[in-house]
Amino acid sequence: MVTHTRQYTVDEFDAFIERPENADRLFEYIGGEIVEVVSNNYASEVAARILIKIGVYVESHNAGRVTGADGGYKVSGERYIPEVAFVSRQKQPIPSHETYNTNPPDLAVEALSPSNDPGDIRIKVSNYLAAGTVVWVVNSEEKYVEVHTPGQPAKRLSEKDTLDGGTVLPDFILAVKDIFPAE
Numbered sequence: 001m002v003t004h005t006r007q008y009t010v011d012e013f014d015a016f017i018e019r020p021e022n023a024d025r026l027f028e029y030i031g032g033e034i035v036e037v038v039s040n041n042y043a044s045e046v047a048a049r050i051l052i053k054i055g056v057y058v059e060s061h062n063a064g065r066v067t068g069a070d071g072g073y074k075v076s077g078e079r080y081i082p083e084v085a086f087v088s089r090q091k092q093p094i095p096s097h098e099t100y101n102t103n104p105p106d107l108a109v110e111a112l113s114p115s116n117d118p119g120d121i122r123i124k125v126s127n128y129l130a131a132g133t134v135v136w137v138v139n140s141e142e143k144y145v146e147v148h149t150p151g152q153p154a155k156r157l158s159e160k161d162t163l164d165g166g167t168v169l170p171d172f173i174l175a176v177k178d179i180f181p182a183e
Helices: 010-017 041-061 118-130
Strands: 027-030 033-036 064-067 072-075 078-080 084-088 107-112 134-139 144-148 155-157 162-165 169-175
Touching: 010 027, 010 078, 027 118, 041 064, 041 084, 041 107, 041 134, 041 169, 072 118, 078 118, 107 118, 118 134, 118 144
Parallel strands: 107 134
Antiparallel strands: 027 033, 027 078, 064 084, 072 078, 084 107, 134 144, 144 155, 162 169
16 A cells, blocks of 8 residues: 655645556545555455445345445545445435545445554544444454444444444345355
8 A cells, every 4th residue: 555645635636646657546535645545355355245235235225326446435525435335316316427426425334454544544434424424344354343323432243243224224234244255
């Protein structure tokens, strides 16, 4: 993961990502810094399992839009690329063609990998919550999910628990153990 540690403005970030040498790379703008998005196969597989389950639910309920690990969002003035995101049909009736959607997601899933900086994750969760976004932080190595809902204390769910969609995805349920592939 490449992190540019000097403080950048949003305009400098936007210019940086438009450079030809960055065309095939993904970056987030977190706390005034440019952070390259890098994952690993296991964290990516975990995120894909969640994406599939949410995607099936959203499609069957005609509930909105789901993006994967290259769908970007503008959140509290920053630029994030969650591994999975959901935006309700009410909020976004037509697809966004922007690099970073101006509508923050209703639900963001951040699947941690060894390259994630804990400070960056705290900043992102705080900004997501300020934007009204529910956040699921998935720790793929320790096999738990933290659920952050605006105005409520965070909940930590183990493999014995069930993850639900709350008011964002009513009647959506997923056993936490089913998120993690058998090893």
